[in-house]
Amino acid sequence: MVGMKALSAAEMAQADRATLERGFARDFFALMETAGGRVAEFVRGEFPAATRVLVLCGKGNNGGDGAVAARLLAESGCAVAVILLGRADELKGDAARAWSALVAGRKCRVHEAADEAALNAVLALEKSELRPGLVLDAIVGTGFAGGLRGMALAAVEWVRGARSVDAKLKVVAVDLPSGWAADSLNAVPSGAVMPTDAVVTFTAPKPAHLFGELTRHWSDPIVVADIGTPEELRQSELELGWAGDTVRLLDKPRARDANKGKFGHVLVVGGAMGRSGAAALASLGALRSGAGLVTAAVPKSVQPLVAAAAHELMTMALEETETGAIAAENQARLVEMLERKTVVAVGPGMGTHPATRWFFEELLTASRVPLVMDADALNLMAEMLAQDSGALRKAASGRRVIVTPHPGEMARLSGKSVAEIQGDRLGAAREFAARHGVITVLKGARTIIAAADGRALVNTSGNPALAKGGSGDLLAGMIAGLLAQFAESPLEATALGVWLHGFAADLLAAGRDERTIVASDLLTVFSGAFGYRPTGVSGYLWIEGRRRE
Secondary structure, eight states, rough: SSSOOOOOHHHHHHHHHHHHHHHHHSHHHHHHHHHHHHHHHHHHHOOOOOOEEEEEEESSSHHHHHHHHHHHHTTTTTEEEEEEBBBGGOHHHHHHHHHHHHHOOOOOOEEEEEHHHHHHHHHHHHHHHHOOOOEESSSSSSOOOOOOOHHHHHHHHHHHHHHHHHTTEEEEEEETTTTTOTTTOSOOOOOOOOOOOOEEEOOOOOOOHHHSOSSSSSTTEEEEESSSSSSSGOOOSOOEEEEEGGOOOOOOOOOOOOOGGOOOOEEEEEOTTTTTHHHHHHHHHHHHHTEEEEEEETTTHHHHHHTTOOOOOOEEOOOOTTTHHHHHHHGHHHHHHTTOEOOOOOEOOOOOHHHHHHHHHHHHHHSSSEEEOOTHHHHHHHHHHHHHHHHHHHHHTOOOEEOOOOOHHHHHHHTTHHHHHTTTTTHHHHHHHHHHHHHHEESSSEEEEEEETSSSEEOOOOOGGGHHHHHHHHHHHHHHHHOOOOOOOOOHHHHHHHHHHHHHHHHHHTTTTTOOHHHHHHHGHHHHHHHOOOOOOEEEEEESSSOOO
């Protein structure tokens, strides 16, 4: 699978053990030293103004990582105070070694808190003495399960209170914000969690990094730091990956003798009277994503409007009904329409007129090339599925079909409620893909791209700027354009379109108010989105946010 694999908490522990057994690290303490070093390096690089740091350490290995990071931050010149939530004589193994090295270094203010009263006293002292600008959360990490209680909960409540007084106080979480379970598929936590501005995890993302709203804002960083575990040791049965890693598809340069015929010919079918913009946006999305040729087949009354969207766009004027919808008579032109096309995107702005449905059903039968169904094509398919539950599987027989529903469309397609869909987005996408033999793009925050064989990729780019009409039309065209170029990797090409679409919105929203952005604005930053790589020279993989190098 192209796309960095997510590992469960148990699989992450196995990867660490395999790293030691295969000799890629001297011992577990060496891994801890590397992990703590990557955290310290990240803090220095991303928060250079935070020269006063308070580190909260639990008694497990997450606390050991925090102790290493604290020691290294102090050695680099930061004023550092460290609070152990417990007694040092309770520490075991590598966490004890890390704490001993921290104390021996004598560069940090070090405290042990045996109970909540002691913790609150030390926190009050450091708030007045150190006046921290950054809190490093190393209380609990991947091994955590269940709700926070006792001193851990008290520490979270204290940080919340401190941030309500000082909005500039930053919090960086080691591995996961304390309180988040690594294997959680939820967007929001079920209990108290540490409020966080950045997360540094190691080796691979866990499910919570892909699904959870771990940080305060969508632009805050969640990064994966390599600590020496080879990719072949990152074994997982989750069949779950990160969509942004599919940007690797763009790394291979085009040949010098490339011509338009090598990058596919996309046919966009859609549009109706008063709805020309949807077909135009889908066509522009395909063009700007690198397809060699794009033809828009639209009703003749809107053909001039769609043609005006771009000089490079070819159009075909279709017969229309009295209401300006695609007419059934166009069935006779399907051979001409589909000649030499490599991908078809159908649905944007098309409407659900009965005559249009007849045409749509004939299109499904006549075309054998990859097909992207969006918008009204999905609504028409929902009608067909209500009459024949095998209609979509028949359409997908012998070719790739990608469906791109939002939760409402998914509910109509599957016969479930929106609440049921949103309650288990991953399960809903996988189930639908497997049942109908399609690639399913379940749109929304953390869009899921699921294949019929169970593989799924989760997208972490995008922001509320995409909550506008036209965003889905543009995405459908992008997916079609990328599928035309990377037909041999349909799941990855689809996920790449989703990630680039969201990241273009992130680039735009970084410099302006989200409310003012419309779908066509995304086209202005496609070059930047296509040229961006989420792994920088520092070696961190940015699965949320944008590297500043």
